[in-house]
Amino acid sequence: LDNIVTEKKAEESHRQDSADLLVFILLLTLTILTIWLFKHRRFRFLHETGLAMIYGLLVGVVLRYAIHVPSDMNNVTLSCNVNASPATLLVNVSGKFYEYTLKGEISANDVDDIQDNEMLRKVTFDPEVFFNILLPPIIFHAGYSLKQRHFFRNLGSILAYAFVGTVVSCFIIGLFMYGCVMLMKQIGHMGGDFFFTDCLFFGAIVSATDPVTVLAIFNELQVDADLYALLFGESVLNDAVAVVLSSSIVAYQPEGDNTHTFEAMAMLKSFGIFLGVFSGSFALGVATGVVTALISFNFTKLRDFPLLETALFFLMSWSTFLLAEACGFTGVVAVLFCGMTQAHYTFNNLSPESQDRTKQLFELLNFLAENFIFSYMGLTLFTFHNHVFNPIFIVGAFLAVFLGRAVNIYPLSFLLNLGRRNKISSNFQHMMMFAGLRGAMTFALSIRDTATYARQMMFSTTLLVVFFTVWICGGGTTQMLSCQKIRSCFLVCCRLKYSGLFNASCLMMDFLCLRLQIGPDGVERRSTKHESAWFFRIWYNFDHNYLKPILTHSGPPLNATLPACCGPLARCLTSPQAYENEEQLKDSDSDLILNDGDITLSYGDVTVSTDAAGAHTSGTPVGGVAVNSDEALDRELAFGDHELVIRGTRLVLPMDDSEPPLPLDSHRHRHKNETMS
Amino acid sequence: LDNIVTEKKAEESHRQDSADLLVFILLLTLTILTIWLFKHRRFRFLHETGLAMIYGLLVGVVLRYAIHVPSDMNNVTLSCNVNASPATLLVNVSGKFYEYTLKGEISANDVDDIQDNEMLRKVTFDPEVFFNILLPPIIFHAGYSLKQRHFFRNLGSILAYAFVGTVVSCFIIGLFMYGCVMLMKQIGHMGGDFFFTDCLFFGAIVSATDPVTVLAIFNELQVDADLYALLFGESVLNDAVAVVLSSSIVAYQPEGDNTHTFEAMAMLKSFGIFLGVFSGSFALGVATGVVTALISFNFTKLRDFPLLETALFFLMSWSTFLLAEACGFTGVVAVLFCGMTQAHYTFNNLSPESQDRTKQLFELLNFLAENFIFSYMGLTLFTFHNHVFNPIFIVGAFLAVFLGRAVNIYPLSFLLNLGRRNKISSNFQHMMMFAGLRGAMTFALSIRDTATYARQMMFSTTLLVVFFTVWICGGGTTQMLSCQKIRSCFLVCCRLKYSGLFNASCLMMDFLCLRLQIGPDGVERRSTKHESAWFFRIWYNFDHNYLKPILTHSGPPLNATLPACCGPLARCLTSPQAYENEEQLKDSDSDLILNDGDITLSYGDVTVSTDAAGAHTSGTPVGGVAVNSDEALDRELAFGDHELVIRGTRLVLPMDDSEPPLPLDSHRHRHKNETMS
Numbered sequence A, B: 001l002d003n004i005v006t007e008k009k010a011e012e013s014h015r016q017d018s019a020d021l022l023v024f025i026l027l028l029t030l031t032i033l034t035i036w037l038f039k040h041r042r043f044r045f046l047h048e049t050g051l052a053m054i055y056g057l058l059v060g061v062v063l064r065y066a067i068h069v070p071s072d073m074n075n076v077t078l079s080c081n082v083n084a085s086p087a088t089l090l091v092n093v094s095g096k097f098y099e100y101t102l103k104g105e106i107s108a109n110d111v112d113d114i115q116d117n118e119m120l121r122k123v124t125f126d127p128e129v130f131f132n133i134l135l136p137p138i139i140f141h142a143g144y145s146l147k148q149r150h151f152f153r154n155l156g157s158i159l160a161y162a163f164v165g166t167v168v169s170c171f172i173i174g175l176f177m178y179g180c181v182m183l184m185k186q187i188g189h190m191g192g193d194f195f196f197t198d199c200l201f202f203g204a205i206v207s208a209t210d211p212v213t214v215l216a217i218f219n220e221l222q223v224d225a226d227l228y229a230l231l232f233g234e235s236v237l238n239d240a241v242a243v244v245l246s247s248s249i250v251a252y253q254p255e256g257d258n259t260h261t262f263e264a265m266a267m268l269k270s271f272g273i274f275l276g277v278f279s280g281s282f283a284l285g286v287a288t289g290v291v292t293a294l295i296s297f298n299f300t301k302l303r304d305f306p307l308l309e310t311a312l313f314f315l316m317s318w319s320t321f322l323l324a325e326a327c328g329f330t331g332v333v334a335v336l337f338c339g340m341t342q343a344h345y346t347f348n349n350l351s352p353e354s355q356d357r358t359k360q361l362f363e364l365l366n367f368l369a370e371n372f373i374f375s376y377m378g379l380t381l382f383t384f385h386n387h388v389f390n391p392i393f394i395v396g397a398f399l400a401v402f403l404g405r406a407v408n409i410y411p412l413s414f415l416l417n418l419g420r421r422n423k424i425s426s427n428f429q430h431m432m433m434f435a436g437l438r439g440a441m442t443f444a445l446s447i448r449d450t451a452t453y454a455r456q457m458m459f460s461t462t463l464l465v466v467f468f469t470v471w472i473c474g475g476g477t478t479q480m481l482s483c484q485k486i487r488s489c490f491l492v493c494c495r496l497k498y499s500g501l502f503n504a505s506c507l508m509m510d511f512l513c514l515r516l517q518i519g520p521d522g523v524e525r526r527s528t529k530h531e532s533a534w535f536f537r538i539w540y541n542f543d544h545n546y547l548k549p550i551l552t553h554s555g556p557p558l559n560a561t562l563p564a565c566c567g568p569l570a571r572c573l574t575s576p577q578a579y580e581n582e583e584q585l586k587d588s589d590s591d592l593i594l595n596d597g598d599i600t601l602s603y604g605d606v607t608v609s610t611d612a613a614g615a616h617t618s619g620t621p622v623g624g625v626a627v628n629s630d631e632a633l634d635r636e637l638a639f640g641d642h643e644l645v646i647r648g649t650r651l652v653l654p655m656d657d658s659e660p661p662l663p664l665d666s667h668r669h670r671h672k673n674e675t676m677s
Helices: A002-040 A048-066 A108-116 A118-122 A128-144 A148-153 A155-186 A196-205 A212-221 A225-250 A264-298 A300-304 A306-326 A331-349 A352-383 A391-419 A426-434 A440-447 A453-475 A477-483 A495-499 A504-518 A534-551 A564-573 A576-581 A608-618 A629-648 A667-676 B002-040 B048-066 B108-116 B118-122 B128-144 B148-153 B155-186 B196-205 B212-221 B225-250 B264-298 B300-304 B306-326 B331-349 B352-383 B391-419 B426-434 B440-447 B453-475 B477-483 B495-499 B504-518 B534-551 B564-573 B576-581 B608-618 B629-648 B667-676
Strands: A079-082 A088-093 A096-106 B079-082 B088-093 B096-106
Touching (some): A002 A048, A002 A352, A002 B300, A002 B306, A048 A212, A048 A352, A048 A453, A128 A306, A128 A440, A148 A155, A148 A225, A155 A391, A196 A225, A196 A391, A212 A453, A212 A477, A225 A264, A225 A440, A264 A300, A264 A306, A264 A331, A264 A534, A300 A306, A300 B002, A306 B002, A306 B352, A331 A534, A352 A440, A352 A453, A352 B352, A426 A477, A453 A477, B002 B352, B048 B352, B048 B453, B128 B306, B128 B331, B128 B352, B128 B440, B148 B155, B148 B225, B155 B196, B155 B391, B196 B225, B196 B391, B196 B440, B196 B453, B212 B225, B212 B453, B212 B477, B225 B264, B225 B331, B225 B440, B264 B300, B264 B306, B264 B331, B264 B534, B306 B331, B331 B534, B352 B453, B391 B453, B426 B477, B440 B453, B453 B477
Parallel strands (some): A079 B088, A088 B079
Antiparallel strands (some): A088 A096, B088 B096
């Protein structure tokens, strides 16, 4: 009989879990349907993530105030006194043994809450779920879809923003918040401990920017590729930096009695941890990526079985995360670099079908995980029980976040502009300042540990920062873009194809679009061969001559690029097939650079639209693989400019709803259609 | 300091978890690479699932015997005496509260084991993982990829095998096993209780057949479509029947003292539960499918955003499972019928890109889940701690399984043949008998509860049954097919396209293939219009005239099929778009029927191969949508026959390895290529 009762309880609990998860699924479904409506109506003031948060908030309110489930007291009331808290506990109930697993510590004042709010507790996920299940696909997708060419072109600046910028921002915010905390202590607004390390930790977690909403609009409006690369690259890398930075700050533990004073050794140790964990995760991620590339390079017949290929790709990418976590590195960081390596090398070895499949798979996972996190964020504002909202801290945090971003962007941009030929203009700087949104990573870092008073206050404040930035900054992106006169082109679309008519509004929009983008000087700046950074050039040469031939079927055969003395080694590393396929298989990188030519614009040419239909038939020249890397680089850059000319002659979609819009998500397909027509 | 220790422990535990999961991921990776090798070498004696089991066994042996991790005694030794076993336990450790969740009961003699085998315990998953995470995508995929036309053609027989057959098999096996148990009790081989309900439960769980290995070979060898539909349909539906049957048997609880005697009321109640749960799950699954179809029907512009469409499809399908579980029905069964409804209706409303995406997504999930389950099966033979291997029970079980299958197939086929025009021939019956493999569902049902002696014995025996059937029956499929002279055609392939040469071996293989398939009488039997079952005809008419127009963009407009008096209703239900699109959008069902014409054969025509290249250019006639359903049915059947003629003139791939094989998995693509050429 006792058994049956236990089974009934387990069943009841399972039902409840299913119902709770169902709430989230329905939330996501609702979000998708509304997003579709927004996309269909070209309503750009609210991104899907912002919408998911609003729905989450609504459901949170309902769960908190409208539903009261009488708690099953039997379920939770028991307490027993033991001397330690093992991970597994065996409980002896009149001769029967039951196994219990540790879920976590609960602060003493929550014990009553737990008994009261069975329902709210149920919809609260283990914070580690975010780190171990939801973040990895998001971060991997970011790495996998990083626009390769523009990323590498701006690599120096991106690294500067991501490393120097994040560390600077972290310390500025930390110092500023420490001032606030001191003030709060003075006027007695502080209800618990709040040390300098806590301030720094707060600085680290809110330094992780996540301009997903901004980038979505950039993508839709076809904003400048360099700006896109700078923002996206910075946000992706500073997530990684912030994760490692925050864990190094937590690891700062001076020895001796006073554990919250400055100590050089502990500081050095933290710094060592930062370097060790970051480089370890980086190495692991790159290593798994390279292994996958080598497998797909050597098992070429795997291309005949896209299912196996995709499964292998997925498993190898996942194993990066697990391996890093098992080794004590940071899985999320490893996954990011694994994604970048996969995009750069493995992607070229995959069959076209697998290329599509992997991209679509991670796109879907990213979409679901992201919206889930944001709707959970909305929900948790009402369902989390230990919120500590302190007005001074909140106002301080907003100021600090603003200040931190400003000190990150403006001085760094100034310094970078000293070295850059293709300067980061002031309107770009303002836009980057504006696009310092906080999102999934900040949330995941702040919810990870909400045990102490300081952490609870940080969590509550972080939620508000995320809400504000996503709604206000995300929603104002279009306005900000036009205010800053940053060139953007409303969705490029062969309208003639659909309507069969030439529409006057089309020409007008085109003209408006031109005016908007060319800017005051009327001449577009393009990076040319001579402007490309030395860093990029060195990297490109090494990559093109040695890495690509070893890891992919693209690039020149190794013995053409290695010195003569290395001939045997080159023959050994280059498969005979590489020579055979040399002509067929070309570098698919261009495929990854979605925004390359698309962004550029047909300036000063108002007769554009009349010859639009014909212009595309000329197609883009895709030659063989050049042996000389300089030549290849030149060609690649020239190729970009050539594309500019061809793609420039293109129509612009007017803002009415009567036309079926082209799929915004599937850039590539439009691309294909054009080359086919 | 205490906090830090807890955190360290949690981190250690997380690392260990990551490492364990990594073992499985690497196992799957290894399996994939080996499968690829097998596929490449056309080695058909071992299917991927069989291989996954072997690798699982090897890793199990290593974990069990080669690795000894000294257990952290601190972790598990504590016991405390309380009076009940609540789902959540609060433990008061010197003023701090820790929350523990119930994992399950442990038999008293395992308490020492637990402390010994930390490592083995770690690689043991919660059995509910199989039911709630791994099985749903497998079952959904089965429903989604069910070959619609042949399935409905044989619906009566499939339902008979699935319902009557499974129940008969369950009782036969139960009775036989009860005899064995009696014998064991007589000779004192029984170490615990084993009631008749336990025997019936065993009968229910081993009645779920899973001929995944056989069907994979059928697919590769292009075996008869009716046989394929019979086997696949039966196995898919009998999984559902077995799940509900086993839960009804568990629910059999006579009142009063003697809980293991026969009682009519309890029996009726069990029967009621069976009917209620099955029909409830069925209704829920179909309902969610219909809702998804309606959404995709009405939100037609959703087609422009394949990502949103795919995400919506995925979420709606998942919510079926959760909804069913939350309502107390069986999620797995609901998911099956949801998948079938989605394939029949929603699939037609999706954009072509989403059709591909959803198919590929569920194909991948199915592949990963299936191989994971089978490798876990191998592993658990060594890592599970409470195996009870009883020779009499095992031998009895093998006999019972054989007997149960025989009593299921032969008498039922005899009865069905009385009503069928297109008889199920005796070699088909032998093949169905042979293909009664046990797989993932049987395993998941048996591992769900291993608390009692009886259940442990069942679990151990079930594992052996699965191993034997998957390896022996799965491996012998090719032999059995040729032994039973069942027509199968080695992979159809336009060899000329690849080699540019006409190969003598090609002709020879073709000839052999013909001989094999035409059989002794030399005339192929084809189902014609007159042979199609009345059940199928009624269903087809209703579906074609009323359901398809309401739920999809295919089929005739409703007001053409409804009586004149229902005119307003018809106009209301049919969107104006349906009329517009009437011509463009055709029923994509033919897409789902992969094996339709492909299986049929060019008999008596040995000059086949010479005109093969030209024959395909004629293409398949795809007309508009016929308003009269009889006409449509006729055309559809005739169309199948027409395809027979066209596709019959096709080359057969010889058995050498030098040629790059066409992707076996992507039938559809080959199909496309043919129509394009």
